[in-house]
Amino acid sequence: MAGENEQVIWFEHLRRTDVARVGGKNASLGEMIQDLTPKGIAVPAGFATTAEAYWHYVDANGIRDKIAALIGDWQQGKAGLAETGAAIRKLFLRGEWPDDLAAAIQIAYAALSRRMDVDEIAVAVRSSATAEDLADASFAGQQESFLNIRGKRALLDACRRCYASLFTDRAISYRQTKGFEHLKVALSIGVQQMVRSDRAGSGVMFSIDTETGFNKIVLINAAWGLGENVVQGAVDPDEYQVFKPFLDSHALSPIIARKCGTKAKKMILGSLEEPTRNVPTSRSERISFVLDDQAILRLARWASLIEAHYGCPMDIEWARDGESGNLFIVQARPETVQSTQRAGILKSYKVRHRGRTLVEGLAIGDAVASGRVCMIETADDIDRFIDGSILVTATTDPDWVPIMKRAAAIVTDHGGRTSHAAIVSRELGLPAVVGTGKATLLLHTGAEVTVSCAEGDQGFVYEGLAEYEAETLDVNDLPATRTQVMLNLANPGTALRWWRLPADGVGLARMEFVISNAIRIHPMALVHFDRLKDRAAKDQIAVLTQGYEDKSDYFVDNLARGLARIAAVVHPNPAIVRLSDFKTNEYAGLLGGAEFEPKEENPMLGFRGASRYYSPRYREGFALECRAIRKLRNEIGFTNVVVMVPFCRSVAEAEKVLQVMAENGLKRGDDGLEIYVMCEIPSNVILAGDFARHFDGFSIGSNDLTQLTLGVDRDAGDLADLFDEQDPAVKWMISHVITEAGKAGAKIGICGQAPSDYPDFAAFLVECGINSISVTPDSFVAVKRRVAEAERR
Incomplete structure (x- = not known):
């Protein structure tokens, strides 16, 4: 710990145990410089004034009793918050620096300038209250920071304004709400080498997903220029998500989401009179990502190291120096919301x-x-x-x-x-x-x-x-089951919220949802973009694929990352991804799709599923799907992904599809790749033993199997009473294929709606010996309990 009477302490002499003397922000900077710079994390040099220095300034100017009196009047309702705050801040701003404290700050500033080999180095002057950046109270943005401060006089002026900011209206209100006594909180000032992010970019990252609390994600926001715009919410930043468990392997690039923000303006350094100012970004800056993949991964690794060191999820500010290109961590504090949620x-x-x-x-x-x-x-x-x-x-x-x-x-x-x-x-x-x-x-x-x-x-x-x-939903004390209970997930945007469910994997991830919502473009329109006749569609595609020289890469990247977010939720448990199963009318609805799809009288029984994958009409589009799966498994790292072929009508068709997949780098068994087939056609049941020789498992699609077994369109209102997944004929089909799969040593599960809707149906599946039941997340708890009860019986 730092010495007892020092008024100024260099960061490298501070520890996180020094919060009472230099506040959470400065104590954390010192901790990182001491323990994490040896691990490769860069933190700008600097020094901190102490709580003792703050009280020295207060008492030298005789304002302690005046502050107490003003706060007392406000607490008794004799004065308003704005009036009280303004009066207290005026006491600080009119104060004079004690000679010894002013000298200590100026000497340290001169020494920092010499370290950096600059006459008068530009610094960030940051407030660090002794009740700040705590695990249960962030005090985010309650006090002021001042950027691009240069020269001894300007530094002392900025420090005085930092002291005054301990009594902004918001800071007074926040302390009152949190139960902190106003005259027991002091303010330390951090004086830190200014990172020239005005010529590059900066932002904020969390070592946890901010919305769901998913603890395997690093979330990074980035914008051009100084970081204040990101913190204040003045710009719409880029957003990146990285899957932490894969960061140890430098052969992988586990970036599972990238979104380009509009970034309409950036904050840059100004003059002595106006240290910072906002300017509009260029069109090139607005459509470009602030960070490349290498920088994203470096920041994510740093976030993981910082989190491991502190033993809790962290909220971290970073900046990139535009002159050297180097990345820096400029602040780290505990995350205070998701990490405190009831498990x-x-x-x-x-x-x-x-x-x-x-x-x-x-x-x-x-x-x-x-x-x-x-x-x-x-x-x-x-x-x-x-x-x-x-x-x-x-x-x-x-x-x-x-x-x-x-x-x-x-x-x-x-x-x-x-x-x-x-x-x-x-x-x-x-x-x-x-x-x-x-x-x-x-x-x-x-x-x-x-x-x-x-x-x-x-x-x-x-x-x-x-x-x-x-x-x-209370997932505490859910019973264990032999039968796996898995999740049906389609939307990458909602997937992370279900990470707390103790699921055995994802039993069905529908690729077509990602294509229709995140990509929106027909894959063949990307392969043959130059020959598109629809001018309006072509213009829309050009906008969506900005930044991609090869427009096919847009499809591959976005599909792989969308599926990665689903696979991440259950990793290392399996995530079964069904290859695209649009009908022709649905494919035609994608941008550019109408030029590549036939018109069919009955798309439900037409050119869909496996038949498309080896057809000259779609084979190039299917190759993009295969590329996305390869990227998902081999580059991002989700080898827990199982691939599933839908609507495979015959064994001969299965052989054709597997051959095309192998030609596109997805060979069954290579790198542990498993390939399943949907069981949704009576031929899949009748020839289950033959299909089992070509696939590692089955997933029963009870909706299609019911309508094809009973000859009932599930969407026909007049026949709604006849569409029954519990019909004896349908149950015979399901029981038979489960038995045949068991004989062949193939895994078998179900991904239809029936187990979610009917308790007896879940019990029937357990009795048949099914390996897994996949349900919607909101049905998971109820089905898990039903399965446990059926197993006990």
Whole structure:
């Protein structure tokens, strides 16, 4: 620990045990410099003033009793918060520096400049309260920081303003709410080498998924220029997600999500009079990613090391120096929301009936809220906010916290998952939709709306008061079962929220959902982009594939990463990915698709599933699917992915498909690759033994098997009573194929809806000896209990 009477201490002499003397921020910087720089993590050099220095300044100016009196008047209701804060800050700003303290700061600044071989080095001057960056209270953004400060006089002025910022209105309010005594909290100042990220980029990262608490993810936000815009939510940043368990292997690139933000402006260094200023970004900067894959992975590895060292999920600020290209960690503190959630309890919301979508953005949290809009354009109008309303604004900063606490939900034009609005909304447990781009343009005060963050990564604001319901799932003390209970997942955007379910894997991941929602383009339109006749579709495709010289790579990258997010949820358990099973009319609905699809009278029984994969009409498109699976397994690292072939009508067709897959680098058995087949056609049941010689397992698709066994269109309203998955003929089919699979030593499961809907059906499957049952996440707990009960019987 640092010496008892020092007023200035170099970071390298500090430990995290020094929070009481230099605050959480500076103690953490010292801890990292001492213990993590030897492991390759770069932290800018600097020094900290101590709590003793703060009290020395307070007492030298005789303001301790005055602060106490002003706070007392406010607590007794004799003065308003704004009046009190302004009066206290004025006491600090009019104060004079004690000679010894001023000299200590100036001597340290001169020494830092010499270390960097600069006459007067530019520094970041950052506040670090002694009650800050704690595990149960982040104090995010409560005090001020000042960037690009150069020269001894400017440094002392910035330090004085840091002291004053301990009594911003928001800081006073936050301490009062959290139960901290105002005159027992001191402020340390960190003076740190300025990283020239104004010429490169910077941002924030978390060693945990901020919305779901999934602990195997590093989430990184990035924007051009200095990092204040990302923290404040003033820009819509890039977003990257990295799967931590694969980071030890430098042969893998486990980036499972990349989203390019609009990044409309950047903060750069200015003059002595105006140390920083915002300027518009160029078109090239707006459409380009701030970080390449190598930088993303380096930051993710650093986040993992920092988390391992501190023993808890971390909230980390990083910056890249535009002159050297080097990355730096400039701050690290404990994450204070997801890491404190009660284990084993999941709350699931469903929106039943809703109005039209008004705006959409990033979903913060997973709840739903309805109410009337109250639009506040600037902090000057905060007094107009109506309690319980939906707060709509361009962006928020710490001055907004008092009214954010009184809102039912929050909607902003700008910001990412690490912005102020997002962080505070999580702390308050409020749903928020950030980065909508146009909420303040399209929504108006008094309008009734519903804010939904329950539908995945994207959050939606719907017109009117929607009907919704909330369900609490308790996954504590679920019984163990011999029969595996797995999940049906399709949407990568919602997959991570189910990571706490003790599932045995993903029994069905539908590739076509990722294609239709994340890619939106027919694969053949990418392969043959130059020959497309539809001008409008061609223009849309050109916009979506910006940055891809080979447009086929857009399909491969986005499909692989979408499926990776599903596989990540259950890793190392298996994730069974079904190859595309669009019908021709559905394929034609993709951008550019109409030029490549035939018109069929009965697409349900037409050119679908396995028959497409070896056909000259689609074979090049299928090759892209195979490339995506190879990338998913071999480059990203998810070798737990099993591939499944849908609607395979005959053994001869199976042989053709397996041959085409092998030609495209997916040979059964290579690198542990397993290939399953859907059992959804009577021929799959009748010739189960023959199919088992070509595949490692079966997955029963009970919907298609029922309609083809009974000859009933499942969508025919007049025949709805005849469509019954529990019909004796259907149950015979299922029982027979389970028996035959068992004889052949092949695995067999079911991914239909029946086990979720009918308790007796789950018991029937257990009695037949099925290996696995795959259900929707909201049915998992009930089905798991039914299976356990059936096994006991």
